[in-house]
Amino acid sequence: MPDPKSIPRTWPLPSRLPRPEPAPESQAQRAGPELTIIAPTYNERGNVVGLVNRLSRCLEHESWEVIFVDDDSGDETAETVRKLAIADRRVRCIQRIGRRGLSSACIEGMLASSAPYIAVIDADLQHDEQVLPQMLKVLRDTDADVVVGSRYVEGGGLGDWDTSRAAVSRFATRLSRLVVPADLTDPMSGFFMLRREVLGMTVHRLSAIGFKILLDLFASAPRPLRFVEVPYEFRARRSGESKLDSAAAWDFVMLLLDKKFGHVVPARFIAFSMVGGAGVVVHFACLVTLFRVIGVSFVAAQSVAVMVAMVFNFTVNNLLTYRDRRLRGLKWLRGLTTFALSCSVAALANVGIASYLYQSSLGWVPSAIAGVLVSAVFNYAMTTAFTWRAQR
Ligand code: GDD
Ligand code: MN
Numbered sequence: 001m002p003d004p005k006s007i008p009r010t011w012p013l014p015s016r017l018p019r020p021e022p023a024p025e026s027q028a029q030r031a032g033p034e035l036t037i038i039a040p041t042y043n044e045r046g047n048v049v050g051l052v053n054r055l056s057r058c059l060e061h062e063s064w065e066v067i068f069v070d071d072d073s074g075d076e077t078a079e080t081v082r083k084l085a086i087a088d089r090r091v092r093c094i095q096r097i098g099r100r101g102l103s104s105a106c107i108e109g110m111l112a113s114s115a116p117y118i119a120v121i122d123a124d125l126q127h128d129e130q131v132l133p134q135m136l137k138v139l140r141d142t143d144a145d146v147v148v149g150s151r152y153v154e155g156g157g158l159g160d161w162d163t164s165r166a167a168v169s170r171f172a173t174r175l176s177r178l179v180v181p182a183d184l185t186d187p188m189s190g191f192f193m194l195r196r197e198v199l200g201m202t203v204h205r206l207s208a209i210g211f212k213i214l215l216d217l218f219a220s221a222p223r224p225l226r227f228v229e230v231p232y233e234f235r236a237r238r239s240g241e242s243k244l245d246s247a248a249a250w251d252f253v254m255l256l257l258d259k260k261f262g263h264v265v266p267a268r269f270i271a272f273s274m275v276g277g278a279g280v281v282v283h284f285a286c287l288v289t290l291f292r293v294i295g296v297s298f299v300a301a302q303s304v305a306v307m308v309a310m311v312f313n314f315t316v317n318n319l320l321t322y323r324d325r326r327l328r329g330l331k332w333l334r335g336l337t338t339f340a341l342s343c344s345v346a347a348l349a350n351v352g353i354a355s356y357l358y359q360s361s362l363g364w365v366p367s368a369i370a371g372v373l374v375s376a377v378f379n380y381a382m383t384t385a386f387t388w389r390a391q392r
Contacts, residue, residue: 033090035064035136035193036113039123040105045075046239047124052084052091054129062136065090067112068123069105072097100324102190102243103213107206110199119193120213124240126159127191128232135193138228145198145225148184148214149191155231156186172252176212179219179259185229187215198225207258209267210251211244219259250320271321272380275313283309314339314387322388335387342382350375 039051048068055066070078072095081093094112096105110118117139121127127149135147150156152173158166173188180187192214198221205220218225258267286308290301314336318327327335354371358364 031063033063033065033115035059035062035117035119035132036110036115037064037066037119037121037132038106038109038113039066039068039121040102040109041068041070041073041077041081041123042100042102042243043073043075043077044123044240045073045077045080048077048080049084050125051121051123051129052088054125055132056090058130058132062133065092065113065115067092067094067109069094069096069109071100071105101208102211103206103216104208106190106213107203107208110196111203113196116196117193118196118199119191121191124237126235126237128235131191131230131232132193134230138230139193139195142228143226144228145221146192146194146214146217146227148186148227148229149189149232150186150229151189151232151234152185153229153231157231157233159234160236161234175252175256176215178256180215181218181224184218184227187218188212189214191232207255207262207267209255209258211248212252212255216255216259247323250323268321268384269377269380272317272383273376275316275321276376276379278316279309279313282312310340310343311336313343317383318388325388325390327388338387339383342379342387345382346375346379349378 037055039048041048052066055064068077068081068091070081070093072078078093078095081091085091085093092112094109096108106120110120117136119132119135121129121132131149135149138144138147151158158169161169169188173186176187190211190213194217198217202217202221205222206216207220208216218227254267254271257270261267261270283305286305287301290296290304291298296304317339318332318335350371352371353374354367357367357370362370
């Protein structure tokens with residue numbers, strides 16, 4: 001072992017090192033790319049090399065770059081991308097720490113680009129990159145804002161999807177009509193190319209929730225977007241796994257709610273209220289079972305029902321409504337305590353306000369509804385501020 005003191009603390013100044021003369025670069029070589037391709041990744045190590053090779057081949061004569069936006073995958077996806085980037089300046093990597101989300105990753109990638117045209121493509125080779133030159137041509141030659149890769153126009157297809165996934169996808173597409181124009185055949189597509197001005201005018205309005213970035217763009221744009229669709233066949237996945245799960249379905253509903261009603265009430269409040277509604281059902285199921293079926297005293301049955309409903313509401317909100325701020329372990333227990341406290345105060349406020357209104361000769365139904373509304377808003381505000389505080 002060398003004596004640490006003998007190790008020099010300063011290295012020779014770089015000027016003393018022989019340096020290769022940089023080759024003179026022409027203006028054209030220095031210019032930024034015309035097209036940026038955003039490829040969101042989560043555990044896609046086995047696919048990134050293949051994607052870069054395929055892009056190099058099909059965009060051989062174009063000026064392009066690819067930005068992988070990786071959510072700190074455990075399988076060294078980001079390291080693999082950076083290794084490629086050392087040999088090829090067209091490859092870039094954004095590694096996000098402590099965050100997840102396909103849409104938000106795409107948005108961050110798009111914002112890191114200065115190119116006039118930006119594409120989004122899955123990194124798992126399921127989208128057909130050979131369509132990209134055609135998409136680029138449409139944007140150059142027409143005044144379209146967006147070119148969408150569609151599985152539902154003549155020439156496109158779902159690949160090896162089984163009938164149940166195809167049916168779910170079609171159902172979701174139909175639901176999405178609530179917020180996007182009817183003639184967009186594949187609003188669920190994650191494969192498209194747009195002009196950067198379209199991003200500029202839309203980015204501050206995006207919900208950035210979940211998987212469906214194209215839907216978000218169309219539903220958030222300040223004016224109807226001019227679009228052209230090009231067909232592509234969805235390929236089978238060869239390496240890695242799909243990240244689409246039941247949580248993605250919940251995010252999809254949240255995105256639709258946010259786009260439809262977000263300007264009036266937060267989508268999270270709607271979710272919180274829906275869970276509250278389900279809690280009332282749980283409460284009554286519990287009460288009826290204990291009081292009517294088993295024959296426990298009313299006070300005991302009602303008390304148990306209140307507890308069960310409260311734990312139910314807390315658990316479901318923790319799993320869904322506040323999925324992005326989910327509490328675990330000791331924090332779960334602390335969260336349950338603050339949630340229960342907030343519910344108790346909200347219940348007092350509910351009774352207080354309803355009684356006051358009822359005594360001021362408002363009917364019993366509107367009085368009760370007002371009490372419920374006030375306590376729901378109060379409970380939502382308190383639990384957002386204390387139980388599921390936003391982490392910074
Ligand atoms: N950064 C990041 N963060 N990337 C993610 C995340 C995430 O949380 N979740 C998924 N991805 C990446 C995946 O690594 C993959 O490159 C791409 O997003 C698509 O994810 P998949 O899990 O492969 O999605 P899929 O094949 O089930 O769904 C596809 O089909 C939809 C059509 O209905 C995707 O292409 C969607 O974009 C498309 O809309
Ligand atoms: Mn996929």
